[in-house]
Amino acid sequence: MQELIENYRQQFAGLDLPVNQLAELRQQGLSRLGEMGFPTTRDENWRYTNIKPLLKQAFNVVTNPETTISNDQVMGFEIENLNSYKVIIVDGRLNTELSEQSLPAGLTLKNLAEVLEQDSERATTYINQLVPQATHGFMELNTAFIKNGVWVEVGENIEIAKPIELLFVSTGLENSLIQPRNVFIAAEQSQVKIIERYVSLSDQKSMTNTISEIYCAENTNVEHIRIQQESRATNHISGTFTKLAQDSHFSTSTITLGGNLTRNDLRCQISGTGAHSNMYGLYAANQRQHVDNFTQVEHQVANCTSDELYKGVLDDRARAVFHGRIYVAQDAQQTDAYQNNRTLLLSRDAEIDTKPQLEIYADDVKCSHGATIGQLNQEYLFYLRARGVEESKARRMLTFAFVKESLNAITIEPLKVYLEQQLDQQLLKGGHYGD
């Protein structure tokens, strides 16, 4: 592994990154990576996800993407009837020409590199503030190369009516490593919906390693939907880190359909009273796909609520991992936290490892968690068949109905319709959908 890290160190040394306040942060990332290395299955948090295939050789970190893409290529990813502020990010860098030109007052949207140059002090007050130190090597690798990504800022009292759709297009240069670094800031009393979508243009083996930090100030309402639709040759590692201030309402949906190996870390810090967090997830995997959702919600103060539901369908030899940790600090009385993970296995060879965890230090709380793994309900199946629905179709109807429940937190109707279509297509790629 040292050889691999040395390779990344050399790539780092070869870069001409501006010397500013971030230089130190990058350096720290690099040295921590050197100290801790990449995770192995001996790490408790990576026990069921073996990333060895990603460590065989170093990927080429793309810091100065040169590839251009056409508007037609972007149009291929269009979501029907979705009226959004479209932002196109190509290999990690925001492409202003392809992106929405007229933005409403109160919305700032920039390539991260621009913010770093113009106001690095402000950038450093937000960047890497929500990412716990030494979480895992990939995060450090992202930090070491911080440069591109999207900076979204919504001003006080501003309500952004249309969703902001961030389309991260990977052109899929062979063996490339794309590392977007995003910061989303919702100032007091603002409302915004952000769609973070990852797609790829080629089937070359590549990797995406991305981090988003989301700041929800007091009285905000933030809806966040992250959609993984990359090619099956892409490995995807992500970190989403959120901090909720008083009376803020945050809802996030993590949808994983594409990719080869996907690992999503999600961490929600609830640090202001009266805040609420929704954490929803959907995974539909087949063939040899692997999806690992590692989630944590931290109730640091009293009178907050959180609701977590992850649902998945696994077919063929697909594997999934769910880790859900609810942490309730001693002062976080009157917490109401709910967590559930439900997985449907369509094939004998599919596998789910689920690990719900409660860590509660307060004594006046309502917390529950549960996990179910199973097959289709036979009573439902008989009912549909008795109404004339053919068995295989009835099985599909029930499978689809089961998993789509985790799209319920999404309030953007055209997006929901689109995701249902994509989900159906994804399920059809499996060998036992309807068996």
Place this chain on the structure above:
Amino acid sequence: MLSIKNLHATVEGKPILKGINLDVKAGEVHAIMGPNGSGKSTLANVLAGRDDYEVTAGSIEFMGEDLLEMEPEERAWAGIFLAFQYPVEIPGVSNIYLLKAGLNAIRKNQGLPELDAMDFLKLAKEKLKTVEMKEEFLYRSVNEGFSGGEKKRNEVYQMAVLEPKLAILDETDSGLDIDALKIVADGVNALRGQDRAFVVVTHYQRLLDYIVPDVVHVLANGKVIKTGDKTLALELEKQGYGWIDEQAA
């Protein structure tokens, strides 16, 4: 239309039906009454093809076909409908979606053209009137959050849309208040006709005041022990099932 001969069936190895004989002709309404545990619901479920029940002897012929050879959906295609005693709630599958899939599968197998979304919606809305249900009902998940009465009405509604040849009502009256009972009965009566038959399974005579049967069978200990006209139901109401238990024993 339906001919059951010497039907024996077990549940988890336990014999429940012990030689049922029953003939139902098109246009007839047959009531099946009997005490709890007599095998009424088992008979209804065996007809619909539930696989928890094992037929160990006997035969069922429906419209000249061997019913026992058919899958549950094939029975629906042939024209059999079971109104469930305990309709399940199916989250995420809307009523309209289920019915459209069901009806079109039935039509396809009967050699009729499938209905498109527009035509289906028109039909679905029209049939809502027969059970006095609102349109929003169509878009809700099957039975999810429905009251007991709404679930039973939904069964009758589905029957009205699917227009079966033989409808089996499994204790559709249980748990209904008198108003709901009348709605359910009106829905059934509206469908009565020369080409259609009904098997009405019930514990109480009450339903038969509204759905007047042509033939009444009394089932006890897995056998039909008495057959008569509608007056038999009234007799049962007066005397209870005690005398039957003695006779069956």
